[in-house]
Amino acid sequence: QKEVEQNSGPLSVPEGAIASLNCTYSDRGSQSFFWYRQYSGKSPELIMFIYSNGDKEDGRFTAQLNKASQYVSLLIRDSQPSDSATYLCAVQDTGNQFYFGTGTSLTVIP
């Protein structure tokens, strides 16, 4: 059983701080890693993806991948109240199947 684990939270950070979201996965053969943001009552939207070890930056978001340790993280710099949402980690295996974590609830306090 391939597993993707996230701390369900809730994670609370003050506005302007860095929010750090973590995700671990069980399948060493996983190839692609995604972060989705889901607002309450809405569908998930893709915000970051990463394939290679290291960091990938896009605006205020940085995804970090460490395949040896089997974790992927998402950093949100200068957190804004509009970043308050649930963040889903998704891992894609060699068969193109997606596995989702249970999500981490983030609240940015003004």
Place this chain on the structure above:
Amino acid sequence: GAVVSQHPSRVICKSGTSVKIECRSLDFQATTMFWYRQFPKKSLMLMATSNEGSKATYEQGVEKDKFLINHASLTLSTLTVTSAHPEDSSFYICSARGGGGEKLFFGSGTQLSVL
């Protein structure tokens, strides 16, 4: 990015009726689409994988006779909840691989309420 359209966004129906939900890939062809169910404050639960021109693959525990999936074309998959009951009330979301095939894009979701 690739666009996946889902309709309707919200439906309220009486117990015993059937409801059809449509999922369309607007700017790409999707040979495979996925249907999820999500309860409040819970993660996505994969219900089935919809393959164009063939039968859907259902996850364990999902009743294939209750949740009918049709993927008649490369851009359209439908989920029909037959003889809906209040316990079927949930948020249903479709997704498809697009943007080169490696990324998953979601429809806007359908909130189903069965009275």
